[in-house]
Amino acid sequence: MSYDVPPIEGEVERGPEGTTGGYRLWEVFVRASRGLNHVHAGSLHAPDAETAARNARDVYTRRGEGVSIWVVPSSAIHASDPDAAEAWFDSDKPYRHPTFYEIPDEVGHM
Amino acid sequence: MTVTEEAADREAAGRARFEALLAADEKVEPRDWMPDDYRKTMIRQIAQHAHSEVIGQQPEGNWITRAPTLKRKAILMAKVQDEAGHGLYLYSAAETLGVSRDELQELLHSGRQKYSSIFNYPTLSWADIGAIGWLVDGAAITNQVMLTRTSYGPYARAMIRICKEESFHQRQGYEIMLRLVEGTEEQRAMAQDALDRWWWPSLAMFGPPDADSTHTEQSVAWKIKRETNDELRQRFVDMTVPQATYLGLTIPDPDLAWNEERGHYDFGEIDWDDFWRVIKGDGPCNRERIANKVRAWEDGAWVREAARAHAERKRRRAKAGTRSI
Numbered sequence: 189m190s191y192d193v194p195p196i197e198g199e200v201e202r203g204p205e206g207t208t209g210g211y212r213l214w215e216v217f218v219r220a221s222r223g224l225n226h227v228h229a230g231s232l233h234a235p236d237a238e239t240a241a242r243n244a245r246d247v248y249t250r251r252g253e254g255v256s257i258w259v260v261p262s263s264a265i266h267a268s269d270p271d272a273a274e275a276w277f278d279s280d281k282p283y284r285h286p287t288f289y290e291i292p293d294e295v296g297h298m
Numbered sequence: 299m300t301v302t303e304e305a306a307d308r309e310a311a312g313r314a315r316f317e318a319l320l321a322a323d324e325k326v327e328p329r330d331w332m333p334d335d336y337r338k339t340m341i342r343q344i345a346q347h348a349h350s351e352v353i354g355q356q357p358e359g360n361w362i363t364r365a366p367t368l369k370r371k372a373i374l375m376a377k378v379q380d381e382a383g384h385g386l387y388l389y390s391a392a393e394t395l396g397v398s399r400d401e402l403q404e405l406l407h408s409g410r411q412k413y414s415s416i417f418n419y420p421t422l423s424w425a426d427i428g429a430i431g432w433l434v435d436g437a438a439i440t441n442q443v444m445l446t447r448t449s450y451g452p453y454a455r456a457m458i459r460i461c462k463e464e465s466f467h468q469r470q471g472y473e474i475m476l477r478l479v480e481g482t483e484e485q486r487a488m489a490q491d492a493l494d495r496w497w498w499p500s501l502a503m504f505g506p507p508d509a510d511s512t513h514t515e516q517s518v519a520w521k522i523k524r525e526t527n528d529e530l531r532q533r534f535v536d537m538t539v540p541q542a543t544y545l546g547l548t549i550p551d552p553d554l555a556w557n558e559e560r561g562h563y564d565f566g567e568i569d570w571d572d573f574w575r576v577i578k579g580d581g582p583c584n585r586e587r588i589a590n591k592v593r594a595w596e597d598g599a600w601v602r603e604a605a606r607a608h609a610e611r612k613r614r615r616a617k618a619g620t621r622s623i
Contacts (some may be wrong), residue, residue, distance in 0.1 A: 211606070213393070231390045233399065235609035246384050270329045
């Protein structure tokens with residue numbers, strides 16, 4: 189995932205006195221139904237994991253979008269380097285795909 | 299190579315990649331290099347959009363306790379809750395650009411960032427709730443459908459989610475208008491009055507005419523906007539006129555007429571002086587909207603403080619190896 193939030197004031201554990209900061213940023217993953225993966229839905233601020241999960245329900249599943257939620261501190265995500273994307277994700281190996289191979293029609297579906 | 303040369307090299311490579319992404323109609327993502335002005339424009343636009351969703355709760359929230367039936371009350375609460383959710387999606391998108399939510403909130407509270415002027419008009423009757431859903435959300439959808447194709451990934455993704463939900467908003471509003479025009483003479487008059495008051499501010503929502511819009515050209519070049527203010531406004535008018543006709547209501551514009559040659563409706567001149575007056579703070583409800591917002595924030599301070607203290611205590615106890623309550 190290439191989603192990475194630069195360090196921001198709100199990420200500190202406690203904001204300076206008298207300010208509003210102090211909530212951590214959480215990434216929210218929602219499973220649409222049993223048998224499917226949890227998929228990234230968005231992010232939100234919350235003081236702890238339980239509150240994050242409860243708020244995630246209100247923010248990301250108001251219309252039956254999910255049956256399960258994961259919340260993960262954004263700071264726990266290590267993303268790949270976008271500058272290295274070309275080297276990391278090359279797509280010049282067509283022989284890894286089934287369509288690379290020519291099978292005579294007579295052989296039938298394979 | 300010196301450090302400065304290296305930085306310049308990296309910037310040149312970043313800029314080339316940014317231009318290539320735009321040319322290929324691909325999305326720009328948070329960690330990609332982007333021009334400072336692109337970042338600033340994006341922060342400003344997304345923040346304004348988020349503020350609009352949040353402030354937009356007020357004119358409708360005004361009618362929750364007075365909705366005519368339990369069904370309408372439940373619908374209105376769901377809609378207002380959606381607006382809060384939309385604000386959150388958008389603040390999250392803005393934060394990927396390196397601003398904090400607190401900072402944006404402070405900019406809203408101090409009047410240094412704006413929200414859509416439309417929310418500075420009052421909701422005087424129940425029909426206004428219908429007109430807002432039909433016209434204001436209708437105009438917002440026209441704009442937001444375009445924005446699902448905007449070049450900044452997190453913003454585009456937020457727009458897709460929001461558009462799915464806005465459709466309910468517009469339909470419930472139009473249905474309120476339908477029920478009213480089917481009702482008594484008084485209810486019909488109420489519907490017409492709401493249309494009279496909301497029509498022009500809804501058209502103004504698309505922003506100044508292209509000729510006067512300082513941002514449009516650059517925004518189109520960066521593929522932030524894919525269509526201009528005037529194009530979107532025209533589309534909205536063309537879609538909405540037949541809907542008003544179906545309701546048997548009259549759009550308050552003597553110059554409104556179908557133009558066969560253009561294949562579009564011609565419409566009258568928007569009162570831009572009023573538009574600027576309201577944006578600059580002198581609309582009917584500007585002060586009230588911000589005062590309510592600031593009060594809600596300040597009144598909620600003890601809740602945020604308690605939640606923080608609770609989380610802190612849990613962390614401390616976990617560290618000490620004792621069981622949390």
